[in-house]
Each structure stands twice: as structure tokens, then as C-alpha cells.
Amino acid sequence: MKTDLAEPLGPRDLVEKYSVPGPRYTSYPSVLDWGSLPPLEAWIASLKEDLGRDSRAALYVHIPFCERRCTYCGCNTLIRPQHDGEETFVEQILVEWSLLKCHLRLGNIPLGEVHLGGGTPTYLAPENLERLLAGILTGPHAGCQASIEVDPRVTTREHLAVLARFGFRRLSLGIQDFDPEVQRLAHREQSASLVADLLAAARCLGFDGINFDLIYGLPGQTPEGLMASLRTTLDLGPDRLAFYGYAHVPWVKAGQKGYRDERVPDAAARLALHLAGRETILRAGFQEIGMDHFARPEDGLARSLHEGRLHRNFMGYTETRAQPLLAIGPSAISECSLGFRQNERELSAWAKRLDAGELPAFRGHVHDPEDLLLREHILNVMTRFATDWEAASRRTPFLHGIEERLAPMVLDGLVEISGARLEVTPRGRPFVRNVAMAFDARLARRQVGTSFVHSKTV
Numbered sequence: 001m002k003t004d005l006a007e008p009l010g011p012r013d014l015v016e017k018y019s020v021p022g023p024r025y026t027s028y029p030s031v032l033d034w035g036s037l038p039p040l041e042a043w044i045a046s047l048k049e050d051l052g053r054d055s056r057a058a059l060y061v062h063i064p065f066c067e068r069r070c071t072y073c074g075c076n077t078l079i080r081p082q083h084d085g086e087e088t089f090v091e092q093i094l095v096e097w098s099l100l101k102c103h104l105r106l107g108n109i110p111l112g113e114v115h116l117g118g119g120t121p122t123y124l125a126p127e128n129l130e131r132l133l134a135g136i137l138t139g140p141h142a143g144c145q146a147s148i149e150v151d152p153r154v155t156t157r158e159h160l161a162v163l164a165r166f167g168f169r170r171l172s173l174g175i176q177d178f179d180p181e182v183q184r185l186a187h188r189e190q191s192a193s194l195v196a197d198l199l200a201a202a203r204c205l206g207f208d209g210i211n212f213d214l215i216y217g218l219p220g221q222t223p224e225g226l227m228a229s230l231r232t233t234l235d236l237g238p239d240r241l242a243f244y245g246y247a248h249v250p251w252v253k254a255g256q257k258g259y260r261d262e263r264v265p266d267a268a269a270r271l272a273l274h275l276a277g278r279e280t281i282l283r284a285g286f287q288e289i290g291m292d293h294f295a296r297p298e299d300g301l302a303r304s305l306h307e308g309r310l311h312r313n314f315m316g317y318t319e320t321r322a323q324p325l326l327a328i329g330p331s332a333i334s335e336c337s338l339g340f341r342q343n344e345r346e347l348s349a350w351a352k353r354l355d356a357g358e359l360p361a362f363r364g365h366v367h368d369p370e371d372l373l374l375r376e377h378i379l380n381v382m383t384r385f386a387t388d389w390e391a392a393s394r395r396t397p398f399l400h401g402i403e404e405r406l407a408p409m410v411l412d413g414l415v416e417i418s419g420a421r422l423e424v425t426p427r428g429r430p431f432v433r434n435v436a437m438a439f440d441a442r443l444a445r446r447q448v449g450t451s452f453v454h455s456k457t458v
């Protein structure tokens with residue numbers, strides 16, 4: 001029988017249609033659409049206002065160093081096998097922190113969250129990590145949630161003991177993949193037993209909310225290899241999993257240039273890896289938390305999703321929405337009601353600005369009213385898989401075209417719209433970046449082509 005209804009697209013066709021370059025939406029507007037740097041005076045005034053409102057800030061400290069280069073890595077890193085200059089770096093971080101407190105005229109900034117990221121924060125020797133934390137966590141920070149990214153190959157029990165003493169309970173382990181061939185190509189060899197030992201030590205010290213970072217779509221990855229890797233992962237028993245799509249941006253990241261094209265999974269292979277991995281993770285009892293993230297139902301991240309507190313910012317998904325986000329260290333991005341400011345990316349440029357007694361931001365953005373509104377919709381899509389523009393206060397002229405922009409996704413069963421409410425369907429979850437893009441006015445207005453700027457959405 002002939003029918004007017006088209007056959008639903010299969011996974012391969014969906015990827016072909018929707019795998020386009022797009023932002024990851026750890027911020028809106030995304031960095032490429034930023035305007036100008038907020039002036040210092042207005043910036044400080046806005047920070048103060050936010051602090052007055054919420055009273056507890058989130059702090060991100062960027063420690064860019066790694067001992068070796070992982071070839072796939074897309075992060076802002078500095079390879080320093082010799083560990084020279086660690087002490088100087090800690091001093092510089094503390095200078096930046098003091099400068100900030102000085103500008104805010106505060107002896108102590110109350111913190112609700114602290115996150116150390118990199119690079120590799122546990123690259124620092126335990127005594128240097130201790131000096132850094134002692135210099136920052138000086139006042140009463142009871143209830144402050146502290147977390148850190150660690151590379152199991154360089155993290156010791158001494159590191160963990162220092163962190164536990166400063167109240168850290170959340171740990172994110174860089175795993176990526178246990179498959180030996182993938183590890184060989186990634187220049188990152190680490191065994192399951194090394195990870196198991198570190199995990200046992202962390203559990204003994206009271207760490208919970210332990211996350212593993214895994215990546216699908218890595219060069220050399222196969223479905224069988226990834227499944228074996230996931231079995232190893234699930235046996236080890238993390239509380240959370242990040243399951244990132246490999247961002248292949250060899251035009252920006254030199255380490256990725258060495259991959260032969262045929263070793264990099266194509267779009268269809270990536271989707272197959274993603275779907276198989278996601279199903280395995282869900283079947284193991286994890287819940288999907290926004291994009292790329294999963295957590296056990298009893299974990300804090302899953303609870304915050306159910307209680308409507310889940311937030312997304314430059315640190316990824318967080319359990320609460322602390323404002324402002326203060327960020328120190330080279331390339332770190334701060335956020336407050338006024339907008340964003342990003343620090344100098346190069347270590348030397350960052351240090352030079354600090355030497356001159358300046359807060360070392362070099363670019364940023366001042367939100368306009370449309371940004372603030374669209375940012376909420378994008379956040380809703382990324383943290384709740386749903387949003388609505390029923391109330392006039394949640395509408396902006398750009399949303400007049402929203403149904404039209406989403407129409408193909410409605411037809412393909414990726415989203416459902418009823419009235420002025422949108423919901424991403426389970427089938428649509430791998431395409432959540434595409435849904436968010438429909439709310440991205442700045443991306444839509446950008447004149448230049450976006451290919452070779454962002455990584456692929458799926």
C-alpha cells in the first residue's frame with residue numbers, strides 16, 4: 001500500500017543530515033560570537049552584585065601543565081616533562097586570587113564550588129597542590145563542593161590525601177579508552193589495574209561522585225574495543241560517566257595532525273559507537289544527564305537533575321548554579337550577570353599581566369537582553385531536554401522562526417513541540433546540540449561559514 005508518510009530515517013541517515021559543525025554550549029553566546037571585553041569597573045560592580053545576591057561563588061582554577069601530550073587532546077595544555085616552574089606557577093595563581101579579592105575589597109570570597117581543571121591539576125607535586133589550596137581555601141567554606149580532574153598516571157595517594165584534607169569529594173578520572181590500540185595511537189597508555197588502585201585509595205579517603213571521562217570516535221576505536229572498554233569501566237564502578245564525542249580539530253590541535261584519515265571513525269561509525277555505548281551505559285542503570293553525561297540514580301548529579309538544579313557552564317555539568325563563576329589561571333573564563341571575561345591563553349602573557357598588577361583578561365562579552373533570554377532556552381535544552389516560550393518574558397523576535405527551524409527535527413522525531421513547549425525525544429538526545437543551535441541567534445547571524453571552526457555536533 002502506498003502511503004504519504006515518509007519512512008523514518010535510520011541512524012545513518014540521521015547523522016548524515018544532522019552532523020554539522022556546532023558549539024558545545026558550555027556558554028551562550030559561544031566564544032566565537034563574543035563581542036567586546038567588559039570594562040573592569042563594570043565587571044567588578046557586576047561581580048559584587050552577583051555575590052550580594054547569591055553570596056557564594058564558584059571558582060575554577062586552570063592548571064595547564066601535562067607531562068606528556070595525548071595526541072587526541074583538544075584542551076588548553078602546556079607540555080612540561082621537567083616540572084620546572086611549578087612553585088612560580090602556584091605563586092602566580094595566588095597573586096591572581098589576591099588581585100581579585102583586592103578589586104572586590106573582600107578579605108575572603110565565600111565559595112560554593114571549587115573545581116581544579118587542566119591540563120592536569122595533579123601534575124603539581126602534592127606539596128605545591130597543598131600550597132595552592134591553602135592559599136585559596138582560607139576562610140570558612142563549609143559545604144563547598146570541591147572537585148578535580150586527575151590523570152591516573154600521575155596521581156598518587158599523597159595527592160588524594162591533600163585533596164581530602166581540603167574537603168574534596170569529587171574526582172574526575174581521565175580514562176578515554178582502555179583498548180590497547182586506541183591507547184597506543186593516543187600516546188596514553190594506562191592499565192585498568194592502575195585505575196582500580198587509584199579508585200580504591202580514593203574511596204578509602206571518602207571520595208564519592210567519582211567520574212570517568214570516556215571518548216567515542218577516537219582514532220583506532222572499534223565497536224568491539226569500545227564495548228570491552230565499557231565492560232572494564234562498569235566493573236570498576238564509577239558513580240558518573242562522561243561519554244564525549246571525539247572533537248577532531250586538527251587545524252587547531254597539532255597532536256591530531258598525525259592521525260591517518262582511515263583511523264579516524266567517520267560520522268556513521270561515530271554514531272554507531274555513540275548509540276551502542278549509550279545503550280550499554282543506560283542498561284547498566286545509569287541515567288542520562290544532559291549531553292554526554294550519565295550518573296547513577298543516587299549520585300548528586302542525577303539528584304540535581306531531578307530537583308531541577310542541574311546547571312551547565314565552562315566546567316561542564318554542575319550540581320548547582322553558582323553565580324558568579326570566578327576563573328583563574330591562563331585561558332580561564334569567568335562569568336557573571338554582565339557577561340564573560342577570558343584570561344590570556346599563553347602562560348607567559350598571563351604572567352606578564354599579573355606582574356603588571358592587572359587582572360589578566362584579554363577578551364570577553366557583554367550580554368545583551370536577547371543573549372540572556374536565549375541563554376536560558378539553550379541551558380534548558382542542554383540540562384532538561386526541554387524548554388518553553390509560553391510567557392512573553394521568555395520570547396524574543398528570533399523565536400518567531402523557531403518552529404520553522406525545528407520543523408525538520410520534528411519530522412524526524414527528534415523533538416516534539418506542543419504549543420510553545422519543546423521536548424527532545426529519546427531518539428533526539430544524541431542531536432541535542434542541533435536543537436540548541438535553533439535557539440542560537442548569534443550563530444544564525446554570523447556571516448562567515450562555520451565549517452572548520454566548531455567540532456561536529458554528532
Ligand SMILES: C[S@@+](CC[C@H](N)C(=O)[O-])C[C@H]1O[C@@H](n2cnc3c(N)ncnc32)[C@H](O)[C@@H]1O
Binds near residue numbers: 070118119174245248
Ligand atoms: C582537561 S582534559 C583531561 C584531564 C587529565 N589531564 C587527563 O588527561 O586525565 C578533560 C577531558 O577532556 C576530554 N577531551 C580532551 N580532548 C578531547 C577531544 N579532542 N575530544 C573530546 N574530548 C576531549 C577528555 O575526556 C579529558 O579527560
